[in-house]
Structures are given as C-alpha cells and as structure tokens.
Amino acid sequence: MSKKICPVSSDSLRPYNIASVGDNDAEISLYGEVVSTRPIDWWTGEPIPGNFIALDEFLKDLDELGTKDNITVHINSVGGDMYAGIAIHNRLKGLAANITTINDGLAASAGSLIFMAGDHRKVHAGSNLMIHGAAAFMYGYYQVQDLQAGIKQLNAHNKAGINIYVAATGRTESEIMKMVEAETWLTGQEAVDEGFADEVIGEESEGVEMCLTPDKSTVIVNGYPVAARCLGSIPKNLRIMTAEEWTAVKRLPERNMQPAPQDSINKNLSGGTDHMEIKNVDELRAAYPDFMAQAEAEAKSEGVKAERARIQGIEEIENAIGDPELVNKAKFGDMPMNAEQLAFAAMKAQSAVGVKVLKDIADDAKNSGAAQVTPTPSGEGELTEDQKAEAFLAGIAKNMKEGK
Numbered sequence: 001m002s003k004k005i006c007p008v009s010s011d012s013l014r015p016y017n018i019a020s021v022g023d024n025d026a027e028i029s030l031y032g033e034v035v036s037t038r039p040i041d042w043w044t045g046e047p048i049p050g051n052f053i054a055l056d057e058f059l060k061d062l063d064e065l066g067t068k069d070n071i072t073v074h075i076n077s078v079g080g081d082m083y084a085g086i087a088i089h090n091r092l093k094g095l096a097a098n099i100t101t102i103n104d105g106l107a108a109s110a111g112s113l114i115f116m117a118g119d120h121r122k123v124h125a126g127s128n129l130m131i132h133g134a135a136a137f138m139y140g141y142y143q144v145q146d147l148q149a150g151i152k153q154l155n156a157h158n159k160a161g162i163n164i165y166v167a168a169t170g171r172t173e174s175e176i177m178k179m180v181e182a183e184t185w186l187t188g189q190e191a192v193d194e195g196f197a198d199e200v201i202g203e204e205s206e207g208v209e210m211c212l213t214p215d216k217s218t219v220i221v222n223g224y225p226v227a228a229r230c231l232g233s234i235p236k237n238l239r240i241m242t243a244e245e246w247t248a249v250k251r252l253p254e255r256n257m258q259p260a261p262q263d264s265i266n267k268n269l270s271g272g273t274d275h276m277e278i279k280n281v282d283e284l285r286a287a288y289p290d291f292m293a294q295a296e297a298e299a300k301s302e303g304v305k306a307e308r309a310r311i312q313g314i315e316e317i318e319n320a321i322g323d324p325e326l327v328n329k330a331k332f333g334d335m336p337m338n339a340e341q342l343a344f345a346a347m348k349a350q351s352a353v354g355v356k357v358l359k360d361i362a363d364d365a366k367n368s369g370a371a372q373v374t375p376t377p378s379g380e381g382e383l384t385e386d387q388k389a390e391a392f393l394a395g396i397a398k399n400m401k402e403g404k
Contacts, residue, residue, distance in 0.1 A: 018062065025071070027072045028062075031075075032050075033079070034077060034081050035080050036087075037055070062091060069098065070098050071092075073092065074102050075102065079109025079110035082113070082161065086164070100118055102118075102122045103123040104124065106127065107129045112196070122197065122199045125187070127187070128187060131165065131176075162177060171194070210239075214246050219238070321343075327342065
C-alpha cells in the first residue's frame, strides 16, 4: 500500500537516530539534509531548527556504538554538503562492522554518497537514487583566473564523488562522469541494473512518496521535510501540495517544516561551509534574495501608499493656493512637499507679495509729486477728501506730462 505523506503525520522527528538492537547489531536512521555543522540563524545567532544530519554531531554519536558486528543504515536524504556526505561515507566504510545501507525513500546527492558506504546496498522498488555534479554558490566580482580556479575546484569535487561511485558500482570513470553530468535519477531496479544497489526489496507500491510545498522551498520525502535546493533540479512530475495540506502540516506539533534559509550557510568553492560576513546591502541582497525582495516589495507598497496620500493632500488644498506653478513644484519638484509644507510655502509667498505691493504703493506715492502740490485751504483750514483725491491725481497728471 502506498504511503500517505501529505499531510505529514505528527510523530516527533529526529534527523537521525542511532540505536543498538542487540549485543552485536545496531541501526542508524539518516533522515534529513546533510550539513557539516548545524546552520546558525544569521539574525539571532541561534541554531536553526530542522532536519539536519550534522556531521560533527553524527560522528560524536557514532563513537558511542563501540564495536558492533552488524550495522544497518536507513537513508532518506535529499543530500546537502558534499564533503560532509563523503566524511560520513568514509567513517562508515572504516568501521570493522558489516555495513548494510537501505534506501528507504530517497538517496540523492550527498545522500547517495552515504548510501555507497554499504557492503550490502538495498533499495526499495519505488525508491529513488540521484547523482549529480558538485555545485558552488558564488557572489561578488570575479576575474577570469578566479572563475578558472573555481572550475578547477569543482572538477576536483566531482572527481572525489565519481571515485566513490566507481569503487561501489564497478563502472568506468567515463560512464559515471556522463551520469553525473546528466544528473541521473534511478528507481529501485534501475539502481540495481546500474550497479548502485545490490538488491531490490519490497514492492513497487511501497516506494518513495514525494511532494513539493506550495512555495517550492521544501520537499516532503516519505513524511520528512528537506530543503528543495539540495536537489539541484526538482523532478518535473513532483506533485505540489495544496494550500490546505501545507497549512495542516505547518500546524503539526514538534515539527519544524521550514528549511534553512537558502544562504544562511554559504557553501564555498572549497566544499566547506562558512558563516557569511555581510558588509553592504548588495551582499545582503545576494545572500537573502527572497527576504530582500519581500522587504523591498513591502517598502515599495508602503511608499506608494504614502505618495498617494501626499498627492491627495495637496489636491485637497490646491484651489485655495492659487499658484499652479507652486502646486506643481510641490507635487513633482526636486524637493516635493506635502500639503502642510505647501500651505506654509504659499503663506510665505503671499506675505512677500503683500509686502512688495505696499512698498510699490509707497514708492508710487513718493514719486508722484503729490507732496509738492499746494493744497487749497478749505473753510476749516483742511482739505476735504475730494480735494485730497483731486490734488493726488493732479500731481500724477503733472508727472506724466513732464515724462516722469
């Protein structure tokens, strides 16, 4: 009967488990993403929860097995850090015990290297095994010689993996190289036919069950969440979970379904993992593209809202300003203003105009010659208002006649 994995069961998970099942026997379950050390959250400095097979933790626990005659290793891993996988492979190969590796669901990338450590390699009929070339994350500026050095290192990484496959399968180096370059996926019987496994166990219907989360960040493999990035390219026929399934999965207790941020660990060209030192916004954007895209989108959305509110505020008072040029400058000038700033600028401008008008009137009166006009005394010794106006106009007429 086919395993149901979407939604995932609520059983508590460990990325791996080592247990003695007798005086001379032990079982190891490796379920999760292979890393050299448990990744650290860049923001908090705390370990990132998740299904990680951390090399340093695993080797420490492996020493507790002591001397066992038979060790069975169950694998369900999307892979991860190549050299962490090689180190686990080499330690298992170095044990005196008889090692049997069983592909419970998926042995991909670094997970397939661990699978090759078995003296006996068993695969379920419907399980998948995937091999591909080494990959490196790079960002920054590089010259030709830098890229050539990177290619040289990647070729060396591929050579290390190919040697393991050659030793386990008996295939030639050129044959394995072609399979690695093509990123080869093999089901149970195909893995046996190609020499990667010795025996098919179980029925076809008991094979691997995989589906992809809606955001395509996580693959659920036989109930275990792993980071999709480790696969390189995701199989095209992989089913995408419904939003309802994903919501149900995320609500399950004692389970962290979120994979590590894509670049919370930087896999460098030497194959190790380095904590990132981010020095500027461009490096932050390169390291956390999704996070930065979301932050910038939110900032842009808030900026659009603020800009709309600013323009709306100006339009509500522009008819009272009476200065189209000033309004346009407030909306689209080099130093845009909001409604309050525009109103203040308009008040200042009108105040300046008022002062100039009064000054011009005073200057006109001073230059009119009205002060030199001899008033005609009234009966009470003062000019009437009409007489004052007549005298003022007479002075202006006199100046105009004289060309002033």
